[in-house]
Amino acid sequence: MRIVQILSLIFLLTGCLNEPDCVITSTNLVKINFKKDSKTSREITFTRINVSGLTKDFYAQEKVTSVQLPVNPDETEATFTFYFEDRTETIQLTYTRKSEVISVTCGAYTNYAGLTVTESSFELFNVTNTQLLINATSNIEVFVE
Amino acid sequence: MFLFLGLNAQDEKQAGDSLKRIQMPTGVRIGTDLIAIGKTIFDSPLSGWELNADTDFGRYYLALDYGKSSRKDSLENGYYENDGRYIRVGVDINFLLTDPDRNMFFLGFRYGRSSFSEQLTYDFTADAFGSGVKNIANPNATAGWGELTLGLRVKVWKAIWMGYTARLKFLPGVTGNPEFETFDIPGYGKTFKSTYYGFNYQIFYRIPLRKEKQKNDYLKSLK
Numbered sequence: 001m002r003i004v005q006i007l008s009l010i011f012l013l014t015g016c017l018n019e020p021d022c023v024i025t026s027t028n029l030v031k032i033n034f035k036k037d038s039k040t041s042r043e044i045t046f047t048r049i050n051v052s053g054l055t056k057d058f059y060a061q062e063k064v065t066s067v068q069l070p071v072n073p074d075e076t077e078a079t080f081t082f083y084f085e086d087r088t089e090t091i092q093l094t095y096t097r098k099s100e101v102i103s104v105t106c107g108a109y110t111n112y113a114g115l116t117v118t119e120s121s122f123e124l125f126n127v128t129n130t131q132l133l134i135n136a137t138s139n140i141e142v143f144v145e
Numbered sequence: 146m147f148l149f150l151g152l153n154a155q156d157e158k159q160a161g162d163s164l165k166r167i168q169m170p171t172g173v174r175i176g177t178d179l180i181a182i183g184k185t186i187f188d189s190p191l192s193g194w195e196l197n198a199d200t201d202f203g204r205y206y207l208a209l210d211y212g213k214s215s216r217k218d219s220l221e222n223g224y225y226e227n228d229g230r231y232i233r234v235g236v237d238i239n240f241l242l243t244d245p246d247r248n249m250f251f252l253g254f255r256y257g258r259s260s261f262s263e264q265l266t267y268d269f270t271a272d273a274f275g276s277g278v279k280n281i282a283n284p285n286a287t288a289g290w291g292e293l294t295l296g297l298r299v300k301v302w303k304a305i306w307m308g309y310t311a312r313l314k315f316l317p318g319v320t321g322n323p324e325f326e327t328f329d330i331p332g333y334g335k336t337f338k339s340t341y342y343g344f345n346y347q348i349f350y351r352i353p354l355r356k357e358k359q360k361n362d363y364l365k366s367l368k
Contacts, residue, residue, distance in 0.1 A: 107267060
């Protein structure tokens with residue numbers, strides 16, 4: 001009967017059901033860090049950055065070492081076009097979307113993940129985090145001379 | 146008197162030992178889950194029904210559950226609903242071997258399968274792209290999971306038994322729309338935890354399949 005006692009205890013200890021926390025860390029922003037090398041950031045003054053599906057310019061005349069660019073919640077691919085220092089560079093991305101219900105009181109949200117660079121005019125880049133998260137330090141590192 | 150008690154204990158041990166062997170079934174119990182019916186009546190987000198059946202092979206009971214379940218939830222920013230059917234099959238092991246009323250205290254396991262559909266509508270806000278309403282469906286989803294069961298069956302009147310089954314459900318696996326994270330699997334429950342606790346309060350009717358000669362002789366000998 002020892003097995004009965006052990007299994008009964010497992011039932012009591014593991015059966016507790018807690019609702020998940022109402023913390024949504026997902027975002028539709030891709031964070032791109034610009035680097036000279038693996039340790040040094042590269043500061044760039046952008047003329048502008050264009051995002052596919054939007055007419056608005058991003059980071060126009062701004063000097064930055066990283067940017068956060070939005071992806072379309074109704075699509076699974078995006079193209080970012082960077083205009084800077086008389087250069088035009090593009091990055092094409094694909095990503096997956098997943099609709100999730102956290103709980104009745106927290107509601108539902110879209111989780112973006114599976115980030116992949118399908119094409120890039122930048123020669124060197126590195127996908128560091130495939131999930132789009134509010135607190136991500138970087139999704140893609142781009143090396144610019 | 147001590148000698149008599151000792152002989153009785155010996156008889157019980159022999160009868161218990163015989164039940165430990167796999168035997169031909171003596172009856173089928175068919176029942177239903179009263180909690181599922183109660184939830185349906187009292188307007189819970191969950192509604193449905195469940196049929197349960199088991200048959201004895203000595204101390205081992207082949208158990209089968211079949212049910213229908215649907216959930217309708219108003220969310221903070223939308224609406225979720227699902228609807229599906231499920232089946233569980235497994236074995237219970239009875240630890241009350243010599244009970245004359247076939248009362249049971251059992252441990253067991255089940256494998257569950259569910260086929261279901263689910264729909265979600267919710268408001269969202271996306272940076273730079275603004276807000277909108279998302280409608281998404283998972284129309285042909287299937288799921289499987291395992292369960293450890295623990296419970297009681299107590300004879301309450303003639304061929305009627307009542308009891309409960311507590312279920313520790315684990316390892317849910319879902320196939321369906323990859324853009325939809327399943328919220329609730331009919332027969333399993335919410336998927337946000339890898340283990341989930343379930344509880345049924347059941348009533349059964351037992352249909353005898355054959356006379357239990359050996360057991361009846363034993364019971365008479367005890368009187």
